[in-house]
Amino acid sequence: MECFEVAGGTALTGRVRVTGAKNSALKLMAAALLAPGRTTIEEVPDILDVAIMSEVLRRLGCEVDYERTGDGGGGGRVVVDVPEKPSTETDYDLVRKMRASINVLGPLVARCGSARVALPGGDAIGSRGLDMHISGLERLGATIVSEHGFLVATAPRLVGASIWLDFPSVGATENLVMAAVLARGTTVVDNAAREPEIVDLCTMLVGMGARIDGAGTSTITVEGVDALSPVTYSTVPDRIVAGTWAIGAVMTQGDVFIERAIGDHLRVALDKLTDAGATVEAKPDGIRVAMDRRPRCVDVVTLPYPGFPTDLQPMAVALAAVSTGTALVTENVYDGRFMFVNELVRLGADIRIDGHHAVVRGRERLSSAPVVATDIRAGAGLVLAGLASDGITEVQDAYHVDRGYPDFVEQLRGLGAQVERTQRPA
Numbered sequence: 001m002e003c004f005e006v007a008g009g010t011a012l013t014g015r016v017r018v019t020g021a022k023n024s025a026l027k028l029m030a031a032a033l034l035a036p037g038r039t040t041i042e043e044v045p046d047i048l049d050v051a052i053m054s055e056v057l058r059r060l061g062c063e064v065d066y067e068r069t070g071d072g073g074g075g076g077r078v079v080v081d082v083p084e085k086p087s088t089e090t091d092y093d094l095v096r097k098m099r100a101s102i103n104v105l106g107p108l109v110a111r112c113g114s115a116r117v118a119l120p121g122g123d124a125i126g127s128r129g130l131d132m133h134i135s136g137l138e139r140l141g142a143t144i145v146s147e148h149g150f151l152v153a154t155a156p157r158l159v160g161a162s163i164w165l166d167f168p169s170v171g172a173t174e175n176l177v178m179a180a181v182l183a184r185g186t187t188v189v190d191n192a193a194r195e196p197e198i199v200d201l202c203t204m205l206v207g208m209g210a211r212i213d214g215a216g217t218s219t220i221t222v223e224g225v226d227a228l229s230p231v232t233y234s235t236v237p238d239r240i241v242a243g244t245w246a247i248g249a250v251m252t253q254g255d256v257f258i259e260r261a262i263g264d265h266l267r268v269a270l271d272k273l274t275d276a277g278a279t280v281e282a283k284p285d286g287i288r289v290a291m292d293r294r295p296r297c298v299d300v301v302t303l304p305y306p307g308f309p310t311d312l313q314p315m316a317v318a319l320a321a322v323s324t325g326t327a328l329v330t331e332n333v334y335d336g337r338f339m340f341v342n343e344l345v346r347l348g349a350d351i352r353i354d355g356h357h358a359v360v361r362g363r364e365r366l367s368s369a370p371v372v373a374t375d376i377r378a379g380a381g382l383v384l385a386g387l388a389s390d391g392i393t394e395v396q397d398a399y400h401v402d403r404g405y406p407d408f409v410e411q412l413r414g415l416g417a418q419v420e421r422t423q424r425p426a
Helices: 022-034 048-059 099-112 131-139 170-180 196-207 239-251 263-275 310-321 337-346 376-387 408-414
Strands: 002-007 013-017 037-045 063-068 075-082 114-118 143-147 150-154 162-164 186-190 211-213 219-223 232-234 255-259 279-283 286-290 326-330 350-354 357-361 370-372 392-396 418-423
Touching (some): 002 376, 022 037, 022 099, 022 196, 022 239, 048 075, 048 099, 099 114, 099 150, 099 170, 131 162, 131 170, 170 186, 170 196, 170 219, 196 232, 239 286, 239 310, 239 376, 310 326, 310 337, 310 350, 310 376, 337 350, 376 392
Parallel strands (some): 162 186
Antiparallel strands (some): 037 075, 063 075, 186 219, 211 219, 326 357, 350 357
């Protein structure tokens, strides 16, 4: 079992570069299935989830190559060569490892007329049903049944329809837009997700020849086309990784410039850091975050974009744990996102959970202990907590963090942190 050993007491200082967003790159790779030929995607993070998605695509008959670009941000270039007739079945042993693999469902049904996709796994952060994916595709004319752990979808040709999402689900919006681009007629998705990653996907699809209006708003309109073409495209910078470094700078009373970070994509989170007492400067080439004193507690409420991102909630709780005062953190997106709190309490944090609320009373310093990462963001939050603890904190199950953060240890060391990756018997 691989672990992170984190020495507390060092401020994060210097420059760090963020590459493309995990939550976008995986969907862009799935979108490549919509057009035969070679699609090239730049600024793809070198992370475990990209390796898993690459293998999902290979088993669908694609050739997939990944090349590091050596820019210091842990990113690279992925080339997906899609055959004229890809396979339409995904293997359970891969899909169970990563929820984003469900996003091959829409492209396969749209282009091939059928798909057999294993029900996905992924992070343990609560129930994330596929009801909206299924009902939306059924509105487009697909027939979908569940059998032996697979979703089986068939549709001779999808037909445009009006679809209302009960919740602005990112995954459902992505799947339905990718299906609709090759459907006959017009599709309107209301209450659509508005995240920058949605805009990124739609921008790439338009580059491939799709007709899409309204990306970034709650209503997306898609005019179906007969075929798409391969494209070369660069992934939007990862706002969650950028937010992690920003919160780390405040927790450790450091000074970090985050290259390529886009301030508008983190507006609510950066406002919270300003309220905590930090200096925040958004510039054309990145964001600077500096802190010269112990931060003040700030309340946080997670909401779909443009609200505070649920993926930064573990870091917000860790920040509150070392701030002055008391913070109320409310989780409105994933019902299991507080699973990591017991691990933070092992580090001495004073946290009480009441339903989807966490009351956090700040302490001047946490106390090192062995803890276990339960998901990608919880793992990163625990490492930040370790930086604000005394002694050496061991964060177990490092593979979770590897799924979302390229060159995590190397980038932390570049900011002055004392962090090592170690192995111990499972």
